[in-house]
Amino acid sequence: MIWLTWRQFRLSAFPVLAVVVAAAVALAITGPQLADLFTTAGDDFFDRLALEDTKTALFAVGIALGFAVPAVVGVFWGAPLVARELEAGTHRLVWNQSITRTRWLSTKLAITGLGAAAAALIGLAMTWWSLPLDDAVARGLTDRGPLSMPRIWPDLFGARGLFPLGMTLFALAIGVAWGMVVRRTVAAMALTLVTVVAIQIAMPVLVQSHLLTPERLTTEITNENLRGLSMSGEPGAADPEIGHIEVAIDRPGSWITRNETVGPDGQAVEFLPAWAEACAPGPGQGSSEASDACFARLADAGYRQQVDYLPASRYWTLQGIETAILLALAAGAVGFCFWRIRRDF
Numbered sequence: 001m002i003w004l005t006w007r008q009f010r011l012s013a014f015p016v017l018a019v020v021v022a023a024a025v026a027l028a029i030t031g032p033q034l035a036d037l038f039t040t041a042g043d044d045f046f047d048r049l050a051l052e053d054t055k056t057a058l059f060a061v062g063i064a065l066g067f068a069v070p071a072v073v074g075v076f077w078g079a080p081l082v083a084r085e086l087e088a089g090t091h092r093l094v095w096n097q098s099i100t101r102t103r104w105l106s107t108k109l110a111i112t113g114l115g116a117a118a119a120a121l122i123g124l125a126m127t128w129w130s131l132p133l134d135d136a137v138a139r140g141l142t143d144r145g146p147l148s149m150p151r152i153w154p155d156l157f158g159a160r161g162l163f164p165l166g167m168t169l170f171a172l173a174i175g176v177a178w179g180m181v182v183r184r185t186v187a188a189m190a191l192t193l194v195t196v197v198a199i200q201i202a203m204p205v206l207v208q209s210h211l212l213t214p215e216r217l218t219t220e221i222t223n224e225n226l227r228g229l230s231m232s233g234e235p236g237a238a239d240p241e242i243g244h245i246e247v248a249i250d251r252p253g254s255w256i257t258r259n260e261t262v263g264p265d266g267q268a269v270e271f272l273p274a275w276a277e278a279c280a281p282g283p284g285q286g287s288s289e290a291s292d293a294c295f296a297r298l299a300d301a302g303y304r305q306q307v308d309y310l311p312a313s314r315y316w317t318l319q320g321i322e323t324a325i326l327l328a329l330a331a332g333a334v335g336f337c338f339w340r341i342r343r344d345f
Contacts, residue, residue, distance in 0.1 A: 006111055012076050013115045016069070020119050023065055026058055027129040038132035045136045046144040059133075059147055062126040066159025070171040071196045073116045078175020079188035081108055082337075086183045101341045109176065109334065116172045123164030127151075130160065138312060140252045150253040152315045154204030161319040166326030171196045173333035180340045203322065209257045211321050214308040217249055220299045221261070221279075223291055225249070229280055242272040242280065247305045253312030264302030272303065 034055060041048045049055060082105070134151055142148050149156055157163060174195050179188040219225065228246035246259045260268045272279075279294035310318065 009077070009112055009115065012080075016072055016076070016119055017115065020065065020069070020122050023058075023062060023122060024125045027062065027125050030055055030058060031129045034129065034132050038136060043141060045132070046141055046148050049147060050145060056147065059130070062122065062129065063156065063159045065122045066126055066164045067200065069119050069122060069164060070167040070200070071193060073119060073168050074171030074175040074192045074196045075189045077112050077116065078172040079179050079192045080185045081112055081176050081179060082341075083179030083183060083185045083188040086179070087185055102338065105337060105341050109172075109337075112172060113169060116168045117165060120165040120168035123160050123162065127160045134253070134312075137253045142252060150255065150312060152253065152255045152310060152312055152318065154208055154255075157204060157208065157318075157322075158200060161316070162323040163319055163326075166323035166330070167196075167200065170199070170326045170330040170333070173330040173337070176337050177333045177340075180337055207325075208318070208322065209310075212310060212314055212318055214257050214310050217251075217307045217309065218262075218304050219247065219249070219307070220295070221245060221247055221303065221305050222295050223288075225305075226295075231277070231280060241274070242276045243270060245272075245305065247307065249307050249309065251309060251311055254309040256307055256309045258306070258308035260306050262304055262306045268306075269303070272298070273301070 034049075037048060037052075038045050130151065133147055137148055137150050142150070151157065151160055158167065171192070175188065175192040178191045178195070179185070182188050182191065225247040226245070227248045228244070229242060230244045231242050245261050249256070261272065263269045276294060276298060278290050279298065280291070
């Protein structure tokens with residue numbers, strides 16, 4: 001049974017594993033070079049790294065693989081694993097050879113699961129390779145392009161660390177479960193793709209920010225920490241209203257989950273007083289005496305900026321929690337598959 005399962009699996013496994021191995025080898029070769037560049041470049045690290053097209057492209061490929069591997073495994077390994085057998089009726093031949101349904105499914109899941117786990121290690125390989133990038137961000141070298149993006153941000157979180165492992169095994173289980181429900185390979189592949197992509201979007205948007213209690217910083221709004229300001233009209237227009245304000249905080253590598261202005265009563269405000277128009281710098285202007293005086297007046301009036309954030313130090317804790325959730329969901333999907341095969345086949 002193990003030999004038969006491997007023969008069926010190897011044709012779809014080789015292309016995926018070959019790409020992952022090639023990427024891992026490239027990361028292993030260039031990783032020490034990246035570390036040396038970080039040691040010698042100092043504050044010019046990201047500027048010099050941007051000139052090295054190979055390493056920049058490798059970073060993009062590694063992140064893309066971290067997001068793509070779960071979908072590929074779920075669609076091309078998971079969905080056909082059982083659906084193809086059910087659709088062709090070949091499962092009956094195996095079951096008539098003294099192989100029980102449970103053993104048949106267990107063997108298929110075990111071998112494919114090992115391959116899926118191996119492919120998902122690209123996330124850990126990217127984490128190792130990116131250590132100099134993370135050290136540079138922790139030093140405060142941010143806002144210098146995609147490579148300086150903190151690893152805890154949702155944009156990168158799902159492609160590095162343990163998350164790709166949990167997501168890949170969950171995607172595999174989703175594919176097998178859909179195959180057992182619809183019993184059609186193409187339909188199962190389509191449903192698996194939609195489900196995996198939806199989960200990859202939903203986790204950072206709807207779930208991730210609620211898994212840990214963020215830290216809170218309340219600070220005055222100044223020209224120095226102002227990062228963004230929205231108005232209902234141009235400065236000088238009739239009755240402009242200043243709405244959303246964002247400030248920067250001195251917490252390198254953090255993920256800001258909330259950035260709101262609060263009034264003297266501590267409640268979030270939708271618009272600032274009309275006189276706060278003077279806080280907005282004119283076109284092409286930065287700090288000015290008028291805007292400095294306006295921000296000082298805001299502070300005297302009791303307006304503050306309240307920022308909720310997850311510090312960079314919570315990265316692995318968040319990785320562990322999300323991966324555990326995904327593995328628990330994968331176990332549930334696998335449990336459903338065993339229940340289904342005993343009940344309906």
